[in-house]
Amino acid sequence: MASIRPRKWTTKTGQPRSGWEVSWYEQKRRRKQVFSGAGAKAKAIKLRARLDSAAPAQRALVASASKPTDPTTVELAGDRWVRYVERELGREKSTWKKYEQRLDHHISPAIIGRPATGEEVRFGEIPVRELTAPDVEALKDHLLATLSSNLASKVLSVLRMMLNDVVRRGERDSNPAQTVRIRTPDRGEDEVKIPQLEEMRAILAAASMPPPAPPTLSEVWVGVTIFSGLRPSENRGLAIEDLVLDGPDPGIPVRRRADQWNVIGPVKSASGRRFISLPPSAVALLKRWLLVVPRGDGFGDPDRPGRRLHPVFPTSIGTLQSLANIFHRLWVPLLIKAELVDWVPVTNDLGQPVLDEDDRQVMRPIPRYPINSLRHFHASWLIDQGWSPKKVQKRMGHSSIQVTYDRYGHLFDRRESDASEVARLEHKLLG
Numbered sequence: 322m323a324s325i326r327p328r329k330w331t332t333k334t335g336q337p338r339s340g341w342e343v344s345w346y347e348q349k350r351r352r353k354q355v356f357s358g359a360g361a362k363a364k365a366i367k368l369r370a371r372l373d374s375a376a377p378a379q380r381a382l383v384a385s386a387s388k389p390t391d392p393t394t395v396e397l398a399g400d401r402w403v404r405y406v407e408r409e410l411g412r413e414k415s416t417w418k419k420y421e422q423r424l425d426h427h428i429s430p431a432i433i434g435r436p437a438t439g440e441e442v443r444f445g446e447i448p449v450r451e452l453t454a455p456d457v458e459a460l461k462d463h464l465l466a467t468l469s470s471n472l473a474s475k476v477l478s479v480l481r482m483m484l485n486d487v488v489r490r491g492e493r494d495s496n497p498a499q500t501v502r503i504r505t506p507d508r509g510e511d512e513v514k515i516p517q518l519e520e521m522r523a524i525l526a527a528a529s530m531p532p533p534a535p536p537t538l539s540e541v542w543v544g545v546t547i548f549s550g551l552r553p554s555e556n557r558g559l560a561i562e563d564l565v566l567d568g569p570d571p572g573i574p575v576r577r578r579a580d581q582w583n584v585i586g587p588v589k590s591a592s593g594r595r596f597i598s599l600p601p602s603a604v605a606l607l608k609r610w611l612l613v614v615p616r617g618d619g620f621g622d623p624d625r626p627g628r629r630l631h632p633v634f635p636t637s638i639g640t641l642q643s644l645a646n647i648f649h650r651l652w653v654p655l656l657i658k659a660e661l662v663d664w665v666p667v668t669n670d671l672g673q674p675v676l677d678e679d680d681r682q683v684m685r686p687i688p689r690y691p692i693n694s695l696r697h698f699h700a701s702w703l704i705d706q707g708w709s710p711k712k713v714q715k716r717m718g719h720s721s722i723q724v725t726y727d728r729y730g731h732l733f734d735r736r737e738s739d740a741s742e743v744a745r746l747e748h749k750l751l752g
Contacts, residue, residue: 323372325365328355341365345372393492395452395483396445399424402486413589415580423479427468433459449487457498465503474503513697513728514690520661521547521698527658535613539651541606542634543695545573548603550699550717553692554578555593557642558585560619560630566608572598575718577623583641585620590720597716607633615639652692662686697728704732 323345330338340357343365356364393401403424407417429445436455444460457480464473477498484496516524525547528540536544546556557579565571574596578588588594599607610633617639622628634642656662667675667683675683696717703713710733714725726733 323369325369343368343372347377392448392450393487394445395447395449396424396429398449398487398492399429399445399483402483405486413580413586414582414584420479420482423476424483427464427476428460428480431460431463433463435459449484449492452484452493452497454497454501457501461501461503470503477501477503514694515697515701516661516690516694520659520690523659523661524655527655532609536606536610538634539655541610542647542651543655544606545599545603545633546695547699547702548600549573549597550696550703551575551597552578552696552718553644553647554580555588555718556634557583557632557644557647559633560622561611561614561616561633562630564607564611564633566604566611570598571604572596579641581644583643585623585641587623588718590718592715592720593718595715595718648692653686653688656688656690657686661689663689700729701732704729 323343325341325343328340328342338357340355340361341364342353342355344351344353346352354368356362356368403417403421406412406420407414429443431444432441433444433456434441435447436459437453444456447456457477460480461473461477464476468476481496481498484493484498487493488496524543528537528543530537530540542556545551551559551573555575555578558577559573559575560577563574563576565574575588576594577585578593579585614631614633615635615637616631617635619629619631619639620641622630631639632641634647636642636646653662663686664684665687667685669675677683700713700717703716708716710722710725713729714722717725719725719728
């Protein structure tokens with residue numbers, strides 16, 4: 322027998338909803354269907370009656386024919402697409418979570434004025450089959466008024482991908498967001514931040530512990546990264562068992578990474594699997610570190626089930642470091658010591674200054690460089706040494722040469738300009 326009961330719930334955006342739920346058993350599994358909106362109770366009663374009168378083998382067909390025919394909204398299409406990216410495409414959690422956050426925080430809750438009707442609506446409640454290019458333009462204006470142009474462009478890109486999925490499912494013939502674009506800043510305004518040589522020396526000095534004192538986690542992190550160019554996620558996924566510290570070519574085989582949830586997995590692309598040769602100073606530093614590094618139970622090797630690995634950069638009890646720990650407990654104190662932070666006043670929710678117990682303004686440090694700047698410094702050093710773009714791409718583990726040019730193209734341009742200037746000077750001097 323099917324049963325019916327009232328239901329109340331809250332959407333992801335905090336809006337209350339109510340309806341009627343019909344539940345029944347089909348092949349020993351409990352099934353349910355929820356109706357909401359006008360006539361929801363009558364529809365639920367009708368489905369219950371049809372289920373009770375149908376043979377067990379026909380219940381699935383009865384339920385399918387009675388499914389609500391409410392139009393798919395932008396919000397519902399977005400939720401469906403994120404689940405498709407997660408389950409069917411098998412993307413990493415960090416990827417689909419980013420899509421989900423941009424849909425939930427910036428696209429669905431946006432209030433726009435629809436050019437066709439002049440009414441103000443929540444963008445997530447617009448049925449996808451009714452969505453127009455002017456609606457997307459209105460969303461673009463809203464995003465540019467509340468976000469940076471770079472972030473607004475990325476949010477709009479997520480909408481385009483989601484609507485491509487709607488087209489793929491046959492719910493629309495075309496993508497209304499396909500031609501709506503946001504012009505991002507010139508490359509000069511979006512270059513990666515790279516410490517100058519003197520600043521990097523200050524960071525190294527702040528991290529170093531002169532022998533015979535054992536090295537600290539900060540010293541090893543900095544000393545290894547500036548000579549390897551590893552990503553923070555690759556550093557955190559690096560195992561002691563990976564290290565090759567003896568022989569003619571000591572270095573680091575890069576095989577795995579730790580995501581922001583501390584889940585160990587393979588590097589993102591085939592080009593990410595690489596071998597990084599290390600100079601003697603980094604090898605010596607790692608050998609000193611292995612004498613004192615904390616070792617716990619380690620983590621499972623995703624390539625060899627049953628094998629345990631131990632992180633090179635662990636916590637004090639030998640477990641994996643989170644990226645937040647590395648940033649707040651290693652990077653920020655290091656830049657404070659190197660005097661590479663800007664101090665800004667702390668304010669409360671009302672914008673008023675926060676005072677300490679002595680009525681002094683509370684200040685907080687803002688690092689001048691992100692933690693990835695060590696990696697960028699390594700790339701700039703390679704380019705200064707005359708490495709070709711293809712060789713830099715391989716060393717940095719970029720998925721394509723275009724990524725290398727997008728990140729460091731201005732450095733290659735500068736090097737070529739300097740070389741031509743030197744050549745002209747040589748010609749003037751020597752004829």
